Amino acid sequence: MAQPRGQFGSKVGFVLAAAGSAIGLGNIWKFPYLAGENGGAVFLILYLGFVFTIGLSVMLAELAIGRAGEKNPVGAFARLKGGPWTVVGYMGVFTGFIILSFYSVVGGWTLAYALQTATGLLALSDAEALGNAFGAFVADPIGPVGYHGLFMALTVIVVARGIDTGIERACRVLMPVLFVLLAVLCVRSLTLPGAGAGIAFFLEPDFSKVSAGTVTAALGQAFFSLSLGMGAMITYGSYISHRENLPKAALWVTSLDTLIAVMAGFLILPAVFAFGFDPAAGPGLTFITLPAVFSQIPLGAFFGTLFFVLLAVAALTSAMSLLEVVVAYLVDEKGVPRAKAAWGAGMVIFLLGIPSSLSLGVWSDFTVAGKGFFDIMDYLASNVLLPTGGILIALFVGWTVYPQVMDADNGGIGHEFRWAGVWRFVCRFVAPAAIAWILVNRL
Numbered sequence: 207m208a209q210p211r212g213q214f215g216s217k218v219g220f221v222l223a224a225a226g227s228a229i230g231l232g233n234i235w236k237f238p239y240l241a242g243e244n245g246g247a248v249f250l251i252l253y254l255g256f257v258f259t260i261g262l263s264v265m266l267a268e269l270a271i272g273r274a275g276e277k278n279p280v281g282a283f284a285r286l287k288g289g290p291w292t293v294v295g296y297m298g299v300f301t302g303f304i305i306l307s308f309y310s311v312v313g314g315w316t317l318a319y320a321l322q323t324a325t326g327l328l329a330l331s332d333a334e335a336l337g338n339a340f341g342a343f344v345a346d347p348i349g350p351v352g353y354h355g356l357f358m359a360l361t362v363i364v365v366a367r368g369i370d371t372g373i374e375r376a377c378r379v380l381m382p383v384l385f386v387l388l389a390v391l392c393v394r395s396l397t398l399p400g401a402g403a404g405i406a407f408f409l410e411p412d413f414s415k416v417s418a419g420t421v422t423a424a425l426g427q428a429f430f431s432l433s434l435g436m437g438a439m440i441t442y443g444s445y446i447s448h449r450e451n452l453p454k455a456a457l458w459v460t461s462l463d464t465l466i467a468v469m470a471g472f473l474i475l476p477a478v479f480a481f482g483f484d485p486a487a488g489p490g491l492t493f494i495t496l497p498a499v500f501s502q503i504p505l506g507a508f509f510g511t512l513f514f515v516l517l518a519v520a521a522l523t524s525a526m527s528l529l530e531v532v533v534a535y536l537v538d539e540k541g542v543p544r545a546k547a548a549w550g551a552g553m554v555i556f557l558l559g560i561p562s563s564l565s566l567g568v569w570s571d572f573t574v575a576g577k578g579f580f581d582i583m584d585y586l587a588s589n590v591l592l593p594t595g596g597i598l599i600a601l602f603v604g605w606t607v608y609p610q611v612m613d614a615d616n617g618g619i620g621h622e623f624r625w626a627g628v629w630r631f632v633c634r635f636v637a638p639a640a641i642a643w644i645l646v647n648r649l
Contacts, residue, residue, distance in 0.1 A: 212368045212369030212370055212445060213369060213370065213445050213446075213447060214369060214370065214374055214442075214445050214446060214447070215370045215374060217447075217450050217455060218378075219370070219374040219377070219378060220374075220442065220445070220446055220450070220455060221455060221458045221459055221462070222374070222377040222378055222381045223373050223374050223377040223442060223523075223527070224269075224439065224442050224455070224459040224527075225377075225381065225458070225459050225462040225463055226377045226380065226381050226384075226523030226524065226526070226527070227433045227438050227439070227442060227523065227524055227526070227527030227528075228431065228432045228433045228459060228460075228462075228463040228524075229381075229384070229462070229463050229466045229520055229523060229524070230309075230431075230433070230520050230521055230523070230524030230525075231309070231312060231313075231316075231517065231520060231521050231524070232427070232430055232431040233431055233463065233466045233467040233470055233520065234388075234466065234467075234470040234492075234516065234517055234520050235489075235492045235517065236427065236431075236489075237253075237427060237431065237467040237470055237471060238470050238471050238473075238474035238475060238491060238492075239474075239485075239486075239487065239489060239491040239492070240423050240424075240427055241253075241408065241471050241475065241485075242475060242478070242484075242485030242486045242487065242491065243423070243485075243486040244415075244419070244420045244423050244424070245411075245412060245415030245416070245420060246407040246408045246409075246410075246411075246412075246475065246485070247407065247408055247409050247410050247411035247412070248411045248412060248413060248415050248416050248420060249420060249423065249424050250408065250409075250411075250468070250471065251411055252416075252420065252421060252424035252425070253424040253427055253428050253467075254464065255424075256424055256425050256428035256429075256640070257428040257431075257432070257460060257463075257464050258460065258464075259632065259636070260425070260428060260429065260632065260636060260637050260640050260641070261428045261429060261431075261432045261434065261460060262456060262457065262460045263600070263629055263632040263633055263636075263637050264429070264432075264434045264435075264596055264599060264600055264633075264637055264641075265432055265434060265439060265456045265459065265460055266452065266453060266456040266619075266629060267599055267600055267602075267603040267604075267611075267633055267637075268434060268437075268438075268439035268440045268443060268599055269439050269440075269442070269443035269446070269452055269455065269456055270443065270452060270603060270611035270618065270619055271283070271286065271440050271443065271599065271602070271603065271607070271611065272439065272440040272441060272442065272443025272444040272445075272446070273443045273444060273446050273448070273452060273617045273618070274286060274607070274610055274611045274613070274616060274617050274618050275440075275444060276444050276617060277444055277534075277538050278295070278299070278437070278440070278441055278444065278531065278534035278535040278537075278538045278539065279294070279295035279296075279298035279299055279437035279440045279441065279531065279535070280292060280295035280296055280298075280299060280535055280538075280539055281295070281535075281538045281539055282295060282440055282444060283295035283602070286607045286610055286611075287602070287606055287607055291602060291606070294595065294598045294599065294602065295437070295440075297591060297594070297595050297598075298435075298436055298437025298440060298531060298595055299437055299531055299532055299535045300591070301435065301436040301437065301587055301591040301592060301595060302436045302437055302438060302528045302529075302531035302532055303528075303531075303532050303551075303555060303558075304558075304583055304586060304587045304591065305436060305528055305583075305587045306361075306525060306528040306529060306532075306555050306559075307555050307556075307558040307559040307562060307583060308559060308562040308580055308583045308584055308587075309521070309524070309525060309528065310354050310357050310358050310361070310525060310555065310556070310559050311350065311354045311559050311562050311563045311580070312521065313354070313357040313361075313518065313521035313522065313525055314350055314351075314352075314353030314354035314355075314356065314357045314563075315343075315344070315350065315353065315493065316357075316514050316517040316518040316521055317353050317356060317357055317514075317518050318343065318349065318350070318353045319493065319497075319514040319517075320511055320514035320515050320517075320518055323497065323500070323507060323510040323511045323513075323514055324507065324511040326507060328497045328500075328501070328510065329501050329506070329507060330497065330498065330501055331498050331501045331502050332498065333483065333494055333495055333498045336493075336494045336495075336497050336498055337490065337494045340490070340493050340494055344563075344566045344567065345566055345567030345568070345570075346567060347564055347567055347568045350563045350566075351560055351563050351564070354556065354559050354560070354563055355556055357518075357521070357522070357525070358525075358552050358555060358556045358559070359552070360522060361522060361525040361526055361529050361552065362529065362548050362549055362552035364376045364522075364526050365526055365529045365530055365533055365548045365552075366544060366545045366548035366549060368544060369445050373526050373527075373530065376523075376526065377523060377526075380519050380522065380523055381523065383519055384466070384516060384519045384520060384523075385466075387512050387513075387515060387516040387519070388466065388469050388470070388473065388516055389469070390512065391473045391509060391512055391513055391516065392469055392472050392473045394503070394509055395472065395473045395474070395476045395477040395480075396472060396476055398476060398477060398480040398481075398503065399480060400479060400480035400481070401476035401477070401479065401480045402476075403476075403479040403480075404475040404476030404477070404478060404479030404480065404485070405472070405475075405476050407475060407479060407485065408471050408472065408475050408476075422643070422644065422647050425640055425643065425644055426644045426647075426648070429592075429593070429596060429640075429641060429644060430588065430592065431463060431467060432459075432460065432463055433524065433527060434592070434595075434596050434599075435591070435592040435593060435594075435595035435596035435599065435641075436528065436531065436587075436591075436592060436595065437531040437595070438527040438528060438530070438531055440531075440599075441527070441530055441531045441534045442527065442530070444534070448614075448617045452619050453619060453623050453625070453629075466520075473513075474491065474492075474496065477496070477499045478491070478495060478496075478499065480499075481498070481499050481502055483495045483498065483499065492517070496510070496513065497510060500513070529548065529551060529552060529555070532547075532551045532555075533547045533548050533551055536550075536551065561579040561580075562579050562580040562583055563580070564579075565578035565579035565580045565581075566578065566580055588648065589645070589648035589649055590645075590648075590649070593641050593642070593644050593645035593648065594645065596637070596641045597637075597638045597641045597642055597645070600632075600633045600634075600637040600638050600641070601633070601634070601638055603630075603633045604630055604631075604632075604633030604634030604635075604637075604638075605634060608630055608633075612626065
């Protein structure tokens with residue numbers, strides 16, 4: 207028996223949920239260190255340009271497929287065209303499944319660091335000592351797996367409750383909390399002595415620093431930070447009322463996602479410059495450098511705890527959308543009751559995440575081409591599945607189902623969309639070429 211499909215209760219509810227999907231660790235963790243590695247302001251300018259052209263276009267394409275198909279990725283592609291295109295839908299479900307297995311491990315780290323910062327265990331000013339502490343933590347075979355399980359349980363609890371009473375209700379609480387926490391931390395960072403150097407680095411472009419690597423990094427971050435290519439926006443789009451203006455909703459989601467990334471830059475880069483740390487410290491900027499910064503400011507434990515709670519909230523809202531892709535497939539296509547689908551999928555994803563966690567410690571010697579299990583899952587998803595999915599989604603809308611996704615009578619965008627011609631051109635030519643560039647460079 208087909209299960210009744212939920213629907214977002216309002217445009218605000220959808221925008222907050224979809225923004226929550228897009229706003230994740232990629233915005234608050236990855237964006238600042240990529241900006242630090244790639245010239246600050248020049249990276250920001252390129253990122254903004256790519257987000258509001260290629261990113262927004264693919265975002266709208268996914269939402270349009272979802273609302274016109276009124277199904278999960280598999281069902282949407284099958285309903286709109288079927289045939290070999292349905293494989294793209296299966297790819298989206300598989301990608302969401304794979305990503306959440308290791309994303310939840312990192313989500314668990316944010317919970318652990320919030321607790322350890324609050325209890326003073328990370329009150330160290332030496333970045334090397336903090337690096338050793340982080341290495342010892344992720345190598346532990348017990349603790350990170352337990353936090354990974356806790357993070358997955360929180361995700362499942364929300365998704366099992368449905369769209370309006372689960373995901374939408376949670377995002378109506380979590381997203382304002384995220385904005386408030388980020389705003390408070392930004393004010394603290396921007397008022398630190400010496401923060402001006404970080405502000406200048408982030409806002410005053412030095413175009414001599416632009417390189418092919420800078421362009422590729424900005425393009426990749428613009429694509430990946432919006433949760434594109436994994437079926438999440440297709441799934442969320444299937445829950446949007448036909449009355450809503452889809453282009454405006456896509457613009458709202460893209461703008462909120464970008465705002466959070468820029469605020470994260472204003473939070474992290476001025477603080478790093480204020481204390482003389484390296485802004486190009488890479489992934490360790492969040493879990494190693496920032497705890498050293500927090501240890502040296504008044505009420506550092508308080509602000510450090512707020513920061514890792516902020517990271518955990520961002521990770522959770524993204525994880526909910528990833529699990530929803532898998533759950534929607536099980537509910538729509540297999541008729542599995544939602545709660546059973548959520549808990550069953552969550553358990554399998556948790557088990558798949560255990561090797562990712564252990565590969566950073568006791569299983570670190572088991573590698574393929576020099577990569578452990580965590581890195582293999584990340585490489586497969588980020589370098590192969592996501593860009594391939596993005597290319598195929600853009601081509602699908604631009605060349606195959608454009609009339610259907612524009613047909614307002616059947617849940618499409620409607621011909622009042624004044625930029626429809628530009629959007630179709632981007633989907634046909636610009637977005638596939640740009641994402642193919644990411645794919646080639648990543649491989």
